[in-house]
Amino acid sequence: MSSFYLSSSPISKLQWHANPKPKPNRPVVRLPLSRLHANCYSWRLSCNVAQHGLDFEETVEEDESPQLLELSSEEPSIDEEKVAAPSRMLRKKKEDEESLNDRFKLRNGKEVFEEKAYLVGVERKGDGECLFDIEESLEELEQLADTAGLAVVGSTYQKLASPNPRTYIGSGKVAEIKSAINALDVETVIFDDELSPGQLRNLEKAFGGEVRVCDRTALILDIFNQRAATHEAALQVALAQMEYQLPRLTRMWTHLERQSGGQVKGMGEKQIEVDKRILRTQIGVLKKELESVRKHRKQYRSRRVAIPVPVVSLVGYTNAGKSTLLNQLTGANVLAENRLFATLDPTTRRVQMHNGKEFLLTDTVGFIQKLPTTLVAAFRATLEEISESSLLVHVVDISHPLAQQQIEAVEKVMSELDVSSIPKLVVWNKVDRVDDPQKVKLEAEKSGDTICISALTGEGLDDFCNAVHEKLKDSMVWVEALLPFDKGDLLSTIHKVGMVKETEYTENGTLIRAHVPLRFAQLLKPMRHLVRDVPISQKG
Ligand SMILES: Nc1nc2c(ncn2[C@@H]2O[C@H](COP(=O)(O)OP(=O)(O)OP(=O)(O)O)[C@@H](O)[C@H]2O)c(=O)[nH]1
Numbered sequence: 001m002s003s004f005y006l007s008s009s010p011i012s013k014l015q016w017h018a019n020p021k022p023k024p025n026r027p028v029v030r031l032p033l034s035r036l037h038a039n040c041y042s043w044r045l046s047c048n049v050a051q052h053g054l055d056f057e058e059t060v061e062e063d064e065s066p067q068l069l070e071l072s073s074e075e076p077s078i079d080e081e082k083v084a085a086p087s088r089m090l091r092k093k094k095e096d097e098e099s100l101n102d103r104f105k106l107r108n109g110k111e112v113f114e115e116k117a118y119l120v121g122v123e124r125k126g127d128g129e130c131l132f133d134i135e136e137s138l139e140e141l142e143q144l145a146d147t148a149g150l151a152v153v154g155s156t157y158q159k160l161a162s163p164n165p166r167t168y169i170g171s172g173k174v175a176e177i178k179s180a181i182n183a184l185d186v187e188t189v190i191f192d193d194e195l196s197p198g199q200l201r202n203l204e205k206a207f208g209g210e211v212r213v214c215d216r217t218a219l220i221l222d223i224f225n226q227r228a229a230t231h232e233a234a235l236q237v238a239l240a241q242m243e244y245q246l247p248r249l250t251r252m253w254t255h256l257e258r259q260s261g262g263q264v265k266g267m268g269e270k271q272i273e274v275d276k277r278i279l280r281t282q283i284g285v286l287k288k289e290l291e292s293v294r295k296h297r298k299q300y301r302s303r304r305v306a307i308p309v310p311v312v313s314l315v316g317y318t319n320a321g322k323s324t325l326l327n328q329l330t331g332a333n334v335l336a337e338n339r340l341f342a343t344l345d346p347t348t349r350r351v352q353m354h355n356g357k358e359f360l361l362t363d364t365v366g367f368i369q370k371l372p373t374t375l376v377a378a379f380r381a382t383l384e385e386i387s388e389s390s391l392l393v394h395v396v397d398i399s400h401p402l403a404q405q406q407i408e409a410v411e412k413v414m415s416e417l418d419v420s421s422i423p424k425l426v427v428w429n430k431v432d433r434v435d436d437p438q439k440v441k442l443e444a445e446k447s448g449d450t451i452c453i454s455a456l457t458g459e460g461l462d463d464f465c466n467a468v469h470e471k472l473k474d475s476m477v478w479v480e481a482l483l484p485f486d487k488g489d490l491l492s493t494i495h496k497v498g499m500v501k502e503t504e505y506t507e508n509g510t511l512i513r514a515h516v517p518l519r520f521a522q523l524l525k526p527m528r529h530l531v532r533d534v535p536i537s538q539k540g
């Protein structure tokens with residue numbers, strides 16, 4: 001069990017009492033969206049759920065069902081009331097239960113209560129940096145919300161020269177959204193950009209305090225939290241969540257001031273400080289735990305480095321088809337599905353090519369535009385694996401209407417990862433889905449270094465392997481070495497991972513001339529000196 005799980009913390013004890021949301025009439029639920037916002041009711045429980053596979057226990061009192069009597073439209077007579085009201089009440093109760101039941105959906109094998117969400121975006125006038133226009137960005141936000149298990153019931157956006165420092169959007173827009181919340185029964189409002197803690201607080205207040213307000217970062221963090229399958233991923237996400245939460249840790253304790261009629265003013269303030277201290281301690285514990293997990297992975301990686309098979313990493317926008325490609329080439333069983341961020345942990349498998357050569361293929365976490373900086377930082381260590389690859393394969397979903405913008409977004413993240421010196425190969429995937437595959441293939445040929453494939457149907461995979469092989473050759477170095485006869489294993493490895501030009505059997509061993517990966521050339525260093533001792537005539 002993870003050492004950051006502090007179930008006795010006052011924060012987690014309080015969160016359900018503070019929850020103002022109506023509770024669905026079910027005994028055990030897993031709420032889809034962690035309340036990663038100013039109230040921070042359940043972020044901690046949510047971390048623990050991902051970590052320990054638990055479900056939230058939400059017990060609902062019978063008398064907490066919706067106010068049924070208010071719902072009858074006309075005043076019934078006393079006699080009618082005796083007969084009709086109970087049946088109407090029962091019918092209404094049944095209808096409410098049924099509509100609630102409809103909103104329980106199965107996601108990743110878990111039952112999830114589908115909250116109603118409303119999306120809000122801001123288009124900044126003259127913002128040339130944005131790759132996606134506002135409608136495209138909101139469409140992607142809708143996909144993210146869907147992945148997180150929310151039902152989007154509406155969206156809106158506003159064009160602004162600069163965001164309002166208090167509420168991000170203008171007051172007119174706030175009022176408009178408030179009406180939409182009432183009309184559509186919205187439970188969560190999601191903003192397409194990261195909001196400051198103050199903006200979150202002010203917006204919650206402005207919307208009447210009954211709806212949850214969160215931003216793109218919180219939503220992505222929540223998806224990562226739901227998806228984290230390994231211990232390391234869970235730790236990374238928990239750390240990112242806590243760091244996101246720290247400056248937003250307010251209002252948790254204001255109920256104390258309310259309960260005591262304001263007599264202990266300042267008590268909440270003190271408690272916020274206590275909570276912040278607890279959170280900082282937890283962050284420290286988490287960082288240590290992550291450090292030790294990473295040490296293990298490093299050891300594993302250095303063992304892998306000892307086997308000098310070149311490593312090829314798949315990178316690309318989320319949902320581009322990286323895992324499908326890995327599965328298709330290696331028979332791996334990595335989760336591949338039409339949702340964003342299906343993969344969080346790197347998976348490496350050996351690919352055996354038809355010509356007997358092999359390389360290791362690594363699947364990595366996908367990128368997205370406006371990737372939260374907390375997440376880039378949290379996943380930096382995982383992404384560092386990329387920087388040790390011999391080749392980067394950028395997988396593009398060429399059938400996506402925003403393929404070009406996605407390419408640019410990936411290149412932007414890659415430029416932050418300091419991998420410019422690693423050779424790259426671009427792969428246009430999903431050619432089976434484009435309207436005119438021939439035209440796309442011609443374009444790929446023209447742009448050079450681009451291979452068209454369909455990871456789903458297997459089309460173009462031989463071309464892909466050949467291109468990888470050629471690219472790997474570019475990253476290899478030329479060696480001549482004399483391998484003693486007792487080093488037969490090295491010789492067979494050179495045949496597998498390198499490109500042998502010539503072998504010659506001499507009295508002292510096998511003389512080999514080949515292209516090999518740089519790491520392997522270093523291993524051969526002592527034997528390279530031996531070449532000098534071989535008589536000139538034998539060197540050929
Ligand atoms: N038609 C078609 N669909 C594909 C192809 N490759 C992948 N897909 C589909 O695209 C969706 C996403 O595929 P994944 O392999 O999960 O994508 P990914 O890049 O690993 O995504 P993340 O892990 O979220 O970063 C799945 O529904 C796949 O079946 C392809 O070549 N053609």
Ligand SMILES: [Mg+2]
Pocket residue numbers: 322323324335336342343363
């Ligand atoms: Mg994947």
